[in-house]
Amino acid sequence: MRFRNKPWAREKIEQHPEYFILEPEKYKGKWQEAFSVKQPLHIEIGTGKGRFITGMAKANPEINYIGIELAESVIVSVLDHLVETELPNLRLLNVNATDLKDFFDKNDVDRIYLNFSDPWPKVRHEKRRLTYKSFLKNYEDILPDGGEIHFKTDNQGLFEYSLMSFSEYGLLLKYVSLDLHNSEFEGNIMTEYEEKFSSKGNRIYRCEVKYR
Structure with a gap:
């Protein structure tokens, strides 16, 4: 944008x-x-x-x-x-x-938040995605053992890609919501994009992953 x-x-x-x-x-x-x-x-x-x-x-x-x-x-x-x-x-x-x-x-x-990151949908731009393996290595280098990433997006393709990327890197999946605003998750604080997209009826995806 x-x-x-x-x-x-x-x-x-x-x-x-x-x-x-x-x-x-x-x-x-x-x-x-x-x-x-x-x-x-x-x-x-x-x-x-x-x-x-x-x-x-x-x-x-x-x-x-x-x-x-x-x-x-x-x-x-x-x-x-x-x-x-x-x-x-x-x-x-x-x-x-x-x-x-x-x-x-x-x-x-102690913790990293990634909210509504640019999906970079073209295959040739994969390395720019904030959940690409090189970024996951950078996060690992500044987090403690057991440090966490909390990730939110309205982009289903990016969410599916990110879950695969997290898994292939060896991160432990702690929490997944395929429809955050209709889940039992408490304490959610919205971003500007989240409010905009959810008001249009877009589903919000969220997950928490942990380094082993």
Whole structure:
């Protein structure tokens, strides 16, 4: 999906170091120093405009969160959420997910969220999918043993591909929902895309997988 370019986005990001970590490589291996309280760290890759990550930070003050988004013109919109409520347990990174190991060390992160990732449906683009094996290796390198990935999408093809990718990599499947909004799952916090797609009647798929 195309987003309107915001030429002022970089300047605004740099004006808010209380939320945006501008030199994340300096925190590799010591991310607890980026927060006022030491507690488990969860990250969302592809945080978009931030509805999910801000909602999670509000609902779970006992957990620290980092939202990661490559597009400046998108992640800058998270500030609109943060202006209303101060969230000391939330930080933002404007970086590429392919570079995770440049910023995080083994055991830095306790859980990873992947929400409504680009499905990259063409076969030649398979390696760009965030559930492709090379990404799963990157996640393994920053999670502890037994670390988890929680994945949501409305795209059935991507969901089926991801379940296969998880299985082939050797991850343990903990939870699967083929229709999240009509399931008994509690505490779901929607993303902007989730609200949009579900309002059109699209089924939402969700799973939780664990590294062995």
